[in-house]
Amino acid sequence: MMNKRIFLLSFVFTLFVMILTGCHGSHGLEAFEIPENFDESKQYEITFWAKNDTNVTQTQIYRKAIDSFQKLYPNIKVNIRLYTDYGKIYNDVITNIATNTTPNVCITYPDHIATYLSGINICVPLDELMDNKEYGLNGSKLKFDSPKREEIIGKFLDDCKIHGEYYAIPFMRSTEACYVNKTFVEALGYTLPEKLTWDFIWEVSDAALEKNDDGTYKINGQNVLIPCIYKSTDNMMIQMLKQKDEKYSTEDGEVFLFNDTTKDFLKEISGHFLSGAFSTFKISSYPANFLNAGQCIFAIDSTAGSTWMGSKAPLSDISEDSIVDFETEVMVIPQYNPETPYMISQGPSVCIFNKSDAGEVMASWLFAQYLLTNEVQIAYAQTEGYVPVTLKAQNDPSYVDYLSRGGEDNSLYYDVKLKASKLLIDNMQNTFVTPVFNGSASLRDAAGQMIEDTGKAVRRNQIKSEEYYDDLFKSVTALYRLDSKSNQGLKKKELGDMPGEAVALIAILITVWVLLITYAITSRVKNKKH
Amino acid sequence: MKKFFAFLMVAALVLSMAGCGEDVNAKSAGTMTFAQYDAANLDSEVTIEGYLQAKQKFNAEYGNTSLYIQDGEGAYFVYRIACDQAKYDSWKVGSKVKVTGFKAEWSGEVEIADASSIEVLKGEKIFDAKDVTSLLGSADLVKDQNKKVVFKGMTVEASKNSDGQDVAFLYNWDGSGEEGSDLYFNVSVNGKTYNFCVETDLCGKDTDVYKAVKNLKIGDKVDVEGFLYWYNGANPHVTSVKVK
Numbered sequence: 059m060m061n062k063r064i065f066l067l068s069f070v071f072t073l074f075v076m077i078l079t080g081c082h083g084s085h086g087l088e089a090f091e092i093p094e095n096f097d098e099s100k101q102y103e104i105t106f107w108a109k110n111d112t113n114v115t116q117t118q119i120y121r122k123a124i125d126s127f128q129k130l131y132p133n134i135k136v137n138i139r140l141y142t143d144y145g146k147i148y149n150d151v152i153t154n155i156a157t158n159t160t161p162n163v164c165i166t167y168p169d170h171i172a173t174y175l176s177g178i179n180i181c182v183p184l185d186e187l188m189d190n191k192e193y194g195l196n197g198s199k200l201k202f203d204s205p206k207r208e209e210i211i212g213k214f215l216d217d218c219k220i221h222g223e224y225y226a227i228p229f230m231r232s233t234e235a236c237y238v239n240k241t242f243v244e245a246l247g248y249t250l251p252e253k254l255t256w257d258f259i260w261e262v263s264d265a266a267l268e269k270n271d272d273g274t275y276k277i278n279g280q281n282v283l284i285p286c287i288y289k290s291t292d293n294m295m296i297q298m299l300k301q302k303d304e305k306y307s308t309e310d311g312e313v314f315l316f317n318d319t320t321k322d323f324l325k326e327i328s329g330h331f332l333s334g335a336f337s338t339f340k341i342s343s344y345p346a347n348f349l350n351a352g353q354c355i356f357a358i359d360s361t362a363g364s365t366w367m368g369s370k371a372p373l374s375d376i377s378e379d380s381i382v383d384f385e386t387e388v389m390v391i392p393q394y395n396p397e398t399p400y401m402i403s404q405g406p407s408v409c410i411f412n413k414s415d416a417g418e419v420m421a422s423w424l425f426a427q428y429l430l431t432n433e434v435q436i437a438y439a440q441t442e443g444y445v446p447v448t449l450k451a452q453n454d455p456s457y458v459d460y461l462s463r464g465g466e467d468n469s470l471y472y473d474v475k476l477k478a479s480k481l482l483i484d485n486m487q488n489t490f491v492t493p494v495f496n497g498s499a500s501l502r503d504a505a506g507q508m509i510e511d512t513g514k515a516v517r518r519n520q521i522k523s524e525e526y527y528d529d530l531f532k533s534v535t536a537l538y539r540l541d542s543k544s545n546q547g548l549k550k551k552e553l554g555d556m557p558g559e560a561v562a563l564i565a566i567l568i569t570v571w572v573l574l575i576t577y578a579i580t581s582r583v584k585n586k587k588h
Numbered sequence: 589m590k591k592f593f594a595f596l597m598v599a600a601l602v603l604s605m606a607g608c609g610e611d612v613n614a615k616s617a618g619t620m621t622f623a624q625y626d627a628a629n630l631d632s633e634v635t636i637e638g639y640l641q642a643k644q645k646f647n648a649e650y651g652n653t654s655l656y657i658q659d660g661e662g663a664y665f666v667y668r669i670a671c672d673q674a675k676y677d678s679w680k681v682g683s684k685v686k687v688t689g690f691k692a693e694w695s696g697e698v699e700i701a702d703a704s705s706i707e708v709l710k711g712e713k714i715f716d717a718k719d720v721t722s723l724l725g726s727a728d729l730v731k732d733q734n735k736k737v738v739f740k741g742m743t744v745e746a747s748k749n750s751d752g753q754d755v756a757f758l759y760n761w762d763g764s765g766e767e768g769s770d771l772y773f774n775v776s777v778n779g780k781t782y783n784f785c786v787e788t789d790l791c792g793k794d795t796d797v798y799k800a801v802k803n804l805k806i807g808d809k810v811d812v813e814g815f816l817y818w819y820n821g822a823n824p825h826v827t828s829v830k831v832k
Contacts, residue, residue: 114750114764140766149649343695347820376820514702517631518690 086178102421104162160411162422169499226407228447232362241384253396263335287345289359292506331516352382361443361478388477403489443478612660622662663734684711697818742775
């Protein structure tokens, strides 16, 4: 009778434990585990959210890659959804995490992945997948020529490491460049130095502001001139801090942005906003439009925007009669210390979202990996001033030949584009990325916002005292929730006390084990007595 | 008695007519006329009044929207005014509003940025679209910037898609988009071709105009209505296309 009671009790407890465990599982997907084999007899349909630079050639390359991949793996159908904005992809992913309808493969930024990771098993960690002998990088069962792990440029791969694990693979890399109207610089009596400094930029810019009696600028004879325009002010701030060896943030989410160096920089920039020597994309418009119209001398923008830069640029948003003829030089962004140059590493990476079917995740991994093949890498890199992320592609004779043909035409071999790609290849060792954590995307926005706000405040005559900058720090901190109260998500959380449910679960498990052991001992003793 | 009734009827008619004739240029104290707004320096604070003619979709991510406002003299584009969904819903097209912000210019588009306040006033008006067909290509067109306008008797011209084929419209300016992207199409009049846009923030993929543009054929004769937005030149945000 006693035995039955104990057994019944144990059974009830075990059932209870199983129910609780089941509840826990419903809060997120199970962690992905690599299946032994990829079942090629099973049909898979995966979605790929891709970003392009509003560039039809890039979308064609994506579609061609999908076609080629589907021929190799007829059991995998890839549906593409096109985006032209990383921010839109980020927002859509966040929305779809809630409904468990994330894409399978997605072009994204590591900053964004860090936020996705705040959910349970949302993104697939790629370390084991990359190392898998059969389906990993250059795996034996792959139907395409995938690069070996060591053939992916280490610095670019490491951009995709979050909290010690790889959650993405790099797809393309770019940096920023300064596109210079060399003709105007020389007309002003200057010679471009080998390495640009901020001092040089401001000196030339101030000189360019001289006007004729009729109010037009002497250098271009027009009513409009903004000598220096920066496209991405978050990059501007981040690179300035790096060049000045000042802290920005840590991987644990500690924020150092609001410091005296930042304040001094904003004060310095405010003077150039005031004189009219400097403006930004958000305040004025695309640097390329001004550069090509002879209304800008130093246009600082991504190397991935190089096909828009220069009087012979294949892409343009302004009418042909507004374009002026000048010589374009492509230079490393201005530095504070040119002996130790720093520039941002940016560009799309690819992450994989977890699904309940491990085979579907494997199909996603195979497609993501296919994007690293030379066929895709070289074709996509040639659409803009991008650089392939594998040495295998960079050293491929066809790519080497491509780089050597700058200026042969104004489309595929457009010299400004090729110079932009070479600039990054020559400076890969000087690139850097900022720490990635849940909230790093907001911190990046805040960095740029301070420059934009300063510019507007100067133009609107709203800076009455130095207190403006303290107030700006406060308002931006609040706007992007970077203050100590609301930035809990930014800092790596301490584990703290265990939740009540977990404590109860452990207590039940211990009780069940105690009961089972007691039952076993009691039975033994009884058997001995008999 | 008859005379009294006749007098009463006339008085009522006059009063009702007066009610219809709201002065669309009337401004409350502290508000600029369009001419004053037009003359104001860039980056200066401006306060305008006009009738809301259209609003772009509510951007939940950033908590803002953009507004097309018009009075009897000119029109205003309010760029990304902060709001929540409830506020957005309360702004009815046609209602008179008062907006304070900073005058700005971005690629030729003169707009009110960083609006600090918006107030809904008494009054209502939907303007008829102004026919500016004859102004296309002229320097005078910019004077009607942001107004509700119509281009009549235009001919749909070919655009090249990504495969180099002639098509009547493109998703995105170069064909790099897909369903749900902005639509771009070419129309000509008097031997000159212009590029028009269905901006999806204003007219999304489920709107009649989006569907109408997708059904266009090269050579169609069309009347095109929209707001005269500017991006390095006229770049109308199309709201209606009627095939003749």
